[in-house]
Amino acid sequence: MTTPTTPGYSASPDRAAPSRTSPDRAIADQLHSGDEHPDLLDLARHLDEGERRRLQALEDFAQRRIRPESIEPWNREQLPRQLLTELGRLGLGEISVDGSSALFQGLAHAALARADLSLSTLVGIHNELLVGLTDSLGSPQQRAAWLPGLRRLETLGAFCLTEPDHGSDIARGLATTASLQDGQWHLQGKKRWIGMGAVADLALVWARDTADDQIKGFLVPTDVPGYRAEGIRQKTGLRIMQNAEVDLDLRVPESALLAGATSFSAVHAALRDSRAWVGWQAVGAQQALFDIARSYAAERDQFGRPIGSFQLVQSALAQVAGNMGVSTAFMGEVTRLQAEDRLTMLRASLAKSTLTRLARESASLAREVLGGNGILSSHEIAKVAADIEAVHAYEGSYGINLLIAGREITGISAFG
Ligand SMILES: Cc1cc2nc3c(=O)[nH]c(=O)nc-3n(C[C@H](O)[C@H](O)[C@H](O)COP(=O)(O)OP(=O)(O)OC[C@H]3O[C@@H](n4cnc5c(N)ncnc54)[C@H](O)[C@@H]3O)c2cc1C
Incomplete structure (x- = not known):
C-alpha cells in the first residue's frame, strides 16, 4: 500500500542553528534536528x-x-x-x-x-x-x-462543577443548592478549581435542586450580582489557565436552567467525551517532549560529540517515541469509535488514565536528555512536564479514572 503524502505535516518550530564547537560535524549532521x-x-x-x-x-x-x-x-x-x-x-x-x-x-x-x-x-x-x-x-x-x-471564542465560559469539599465525589456530594423562588433560581455555594472562573463571561454552574435533589445545570452571566471569583495563584502547572475559587449567592431567571440538564446523567456523555479529549492532550504533550528532546540531543555536545550519539540518550528518545506512538494509535482508534458513536466509559477512562501515565513517563525521560536545562522553563521542557502533572490530575484524577475502568471491568464499584 502506498502512503499518500500529507503536506499538512511539514510544520516545525523555528529554531536557531546550533552553535557547534565540536569537530565531529559528520555525526551531528546525521541527527535529525526536528x-x-x-x-x-x-x-x-x-x-x-x-x-x-x-x-x-x-x-x-x-x-x-x-x-x-x-x-x-x-x-x-x-x-x-x-x-x-x-x-x-x-x-x-x-x-x-x-x-x-x-x-x-x-x-x-x-x-x-x-x-x-x-x-x-x-x-x-x-x-x-x-x-x-x-x-x-x-x-x-x-x-x-x-x-x-x-x-467565535469572543464569549469565554467556565465549567463550574468541582467544590472545595467535593472533587472526586462530586456526583454524590455536590453541595451547591438551587432553589426556585418567585420565578427565579437562587444559587448558593462555593466552587473550586474553575478554569477561567475569574475571566469568563458565562458560567455553567452545577447545583442541586432543593425541590427534587437532582443536580442541574444553569447558564449564569458572570456579571450578575453575587458571582464572585478569585484566581488561584502559584499553580505549578497550566499556569496560563486561570483557575479560580468561585463564591455563589445569586439569582437568575427561571430560563437560566440548562433546558436538557435536569439530572446529572444528562452530562454523562459530555464528561465521557471530555475524558477522551484529554487523551489527545497527552498525544500533543508527548509530541512537544519529543520535539524538544530530539533537537537538544542534536545541538548539545559532550565528550566532543552530540549527546544524541550516545546509546542512553537514543534509548530515552526511542522510549518517548514509542510512548507517543502507542498514545497516538490508541487515540486514533478511540476517535474512530467515537465517530461511530461507540465510545464507552471504559475506553474513555482508559484513554485518559493510560495516556497521561505514558505522558508522565515520557516527561521524565525527555527531561533527562536536557540535563540541568531540563528544569528551566526557558527550555520549555519543564513547562511541558509541569503541565502534564496537572493534566494527570484533572477530568477525574488518574486514580479515579482507573477505578472507573475497574468498575466497568469487574462490575464492582470500588467507590463504596
Ligand atoms: C488545573 C486544574 C483545572 C481544573 N479545572 C476544572 C474546571 O474547569 N471545572 C471544574 O469543575 N473542576 C476543575 N478541576 C477540578 C478537578 O476535576 C479535580 O481536581 C479532580 O476531580 C480531583 O478532585 P480534588 O482535587 O478535589 O481531589 P480529591 O478528590 O480530594 O482526591 C485526592 C486524591 O485522592 C484520590 N481519591 C479520591 N477518592 C478516592 C477513592 N474512592 N479511591 C481511591 N482514591 C481516591 C484521588 O485519586 C486523588 O489522588 C480542575 C483541576 C485542576 C488541577
Whole structure:
C-alpha cells in the first residue's frame, strides 16, 4: 500500500542553528534536528484535503506563534488574550459543532497541546463542555443568546462543577443548592478549581435542586450580582489557565436552567467525551517532549560529540517515541469509535488514565536528555512536564479514572 503524502505535516518550530564547537560535524549532521512532524503514524493522512489544510494552518500558527508566545505568560501566570482572539479567527471556538470530523478535532487538540497545554485545556473545555452542552442541551433561546459569541471564542465560559469539599465525589456530594423562588433560581455555594472562573463571561454552574435533589445545570452571566471569583495563584502547572475559587449567592431567571440538564446523567456523555479529549492532550504533550528532546540531543555536545550519539540518550528518545506512538494509535482508534458513536466509559477512562501515565513517563525521560536545562522553563521542557502533572490530575484524577475502568471491568464499584 502506498502512503499518500500529507503536506499538512511539514510544520516545525523555528529554531536557531546550533552553535557547534565540536569537530565531529559528520555525526551531528546525521541527527535529525526536528524537521519532521512527530506524529510518527501520520494519522492526518486519513483526513480529507480540506481538513488537512486546516490542520496545517493550525499547526503552523501553533508552532510559530503559540509555542514561543506562551512561555512568558506561563511564567507570569497571565492569559495571552491576543492568541485567543486569533484562535477564534482560526475557528477553534466551534470545532465541536461546525461539522469537523472527529479525527480533525482530535488532531487539532493535539496540535494545540503540542504548542501549549494551558491554551489547549481552555479550548478543549470550551468545545467539549461549554459549546457542546449549550448546543446539545440548551433551549432555542439559550442557544441563540450564547452560542454565536462562544463559537467565535469572543464569549469565554467556565465549567463550574468541582467544590472545595467535593472533587472526586462530586456526583454524590455536590453541595451547591438551587432553589426556585418567585420565578427565579437562587444559587448558593462555593466552587473550586474553575478554569477561567475569574475571566469568563458565562458560567455553567452545577447545583442541586432543593425541590427534587437532582443536580442541574444553569447558564449564569458572570456579571450578575453575587458571582464572585478569585484566581488561584502559584499553580505549578497550566499556569496560563486561570483557575479560580468561585463564591455563589445569586439569582437568575427561571430560563437560566440548562433546558436538557435536569439530572446529572444528562452530562454523562459530555464528561465521557471530555475524558477522551484529554487523551489527545497527552498525544500533543508527548509530541512537544519529543520535539524538544530530539533537537537538544542534536545541538548539545559532550565528550566532543552530540549527546544524541550516545546509546542512553537514543534509548530515552526511542522510549518517548514509542510512548507517543502507542498514545497516538490508541487515540486514533478511540476517535474512530467515537465517530461511530461507540465510545464507552471504559475506553474513555482508559484513554485518559493510560495516556497521561505514558505522558508522565515520557516527561521524565525527555527531561533527562536536557540535563540541568531540563528544569528551566526557558527550555520549555519543564513547562511541558509541569503541565502534564496537572493534566494527570484533572477530568477525574488518574486514580479515579482507573477505578472507573475497574468498575466497568469487574462490575464492582470500588467507590463504596
Ligand atoms: C488545573 C486544574 C483545572 C481544573 N479545572 C476544572 C474546571 O474547569 N471545572 C471544574 O469543575 N473542576 C476543575 N478541576 C477540578 C478537578 O476535576 C479535580 O481536581 C479532580 O476531580 C480531583 O478532585 P480534588 O482535587 O478535589 O481531589 P480529591 O478528590 O480530594 O482526591 C485526592 C486524591 O485522592 C484520590 N481519591 C479520591 N477518592 C478516592 C477513592 N474512592 N479511591 C481511591 N482514591 C481516591 C484521588 O485519586 C486523588 O489522588 C480542575 C483541576 C485542576 C488541577
